[in-house]
Amino acid sequence: MEDEKNPYKKVAITTGHLLPLILASIIIISLMTCDPGPWGVGLILGLFWWLILPVAIWSLVVFLKSVKMRTGLEKIVFSWGCILIILTGFFIFAPINEEKPCNPDIMAEYCNEHEQEMRELIAYANQSLETGTRMELAFEKGRVSRFYVAAVDDSIWSTHWDPENTDSIIPIVGLDQREYESIRQRLKELECISIEAHTTHEDYATIGFRRVGFGMYSFVIYTRPMTPEEKKRYMDDPMFIPYNDSVVFKYGGGAVGPQAFGSELKEDFMKRHPVE
Numbered sequence: 001m002e003d004e005k006n007p008y009k010k011v012a013i014t015t016g017h018l019l020p021l022i023l024a025s026i027i028i029i030s031l032m033t034c035d036p037g038p039w040g041v042g043l044i045l046g047l048f049w050w051l052i053l054p055v056a057i058w059s060l061v062v063f064l065k066s067v068k069m070r071t072g073l074e075k076i077v078f079s080w081g082c083i084l085i086i087l088t089g090f091f092i093f094a095p096i097n098e099e100k101p102c103n104p105d106i107m108a109e110y111c112n113e114h115e116q117e118m119r120e121l122i123a124y125a126n127q128s129l130e131t132g133t134r135m136e137l138a139f140e141k142g143r144v145s146r147f148y149v150a151a152v153d154d155s156i157w158s159t160h161w162d163p164e165n166t167d168s169i170i171p172i173v174g175l176d177q178r179e180y181e182s183i184r185q186r187l188k189e190l191e192c193i194s195i196e197a198h199t200t201h202e203d204y205a206t207i208g209f210r211r212v213g214f215g216m217y218s219f220v221i222y223t224r225p226m227t228p229e230e231k232k233r234y235m236d237d238p239m240f241i242p243y244n245d246s247v248v249f250k251y252g253g254g255a256v257g258p259q260a261f262g263s264e265l266k267e268d269f270m271k272r273h274p275v276e
Helices: 007-034 037-065 072-098 104-128 177-190 228-236 263-272
Strands: 134-140 143-150 158-160 194-198 204-212 215-222 240-242 247-252
Touching: 007 037, 007 072, 037 072, 104 177, 104 194, 104 204, 104 215, 104 247, 104 263, 134 177, 177 194, 228 240, 240 263
Parallel strands: none
Antiparallel strands: 134 143, 134 194, 143 158, 194 204, 204 215, 215 247, 240 247
16 A cells, blocks of 8 residues: 555656666667667677667567556556567568578679679779778678778778768778769669778778678679688688688678578588689
């Protein structure tokens, strides 16, 4: 009886039920609003797991305890929880449904048709960049999703996330606006999403091909035949599949899911496409 008459306990119970749902709603709505993409989501989860994980567990416990819906508060919590589950499912699965599939066979078919165009893009990027600089530029959903640059003698990457203000960073690597837009247009025409170029070692560059879930499929393209040591390194690394003497397929996982090509997948592909 005293519990029912104690207003502070009622406030504590109500807060304990609603606070995790409020925090979870803020997190989900913020992610949906800023739309950071799979790579950005992985980064956010990695940096703020200490906050997101407790909120997720707390919300789940509160939601499960409210399933019986015996009180008005439990009905509110249950309804709110259902809405959050629907929003989370939409946030996770809607982008996946828009993605194109990818695997080594798809990459091989694409490479056979577009290897020359990818090489022309790499040559153009290397020619445009100032000697001694590095750049990683990614476009997803029509906007810049990642832009790393390193000027001459820089030991770390600088970062830039604002697609409205790229003018401030492209001069660092010697690009002008025309060259930047040309790289962007060439990537779009190739239906690829990123390029990583290093004028410190112009013998190879990486073209980001497709993203599936949190994973990224890419082409590592050499401007010369690989050495036996380089081929062996790629053969021994599950993230890579050598396709010919100057092209390597790469798969890098994200925050969740596979982190590399499966060993069986790689072995099967290599049997059908042996590299001399």
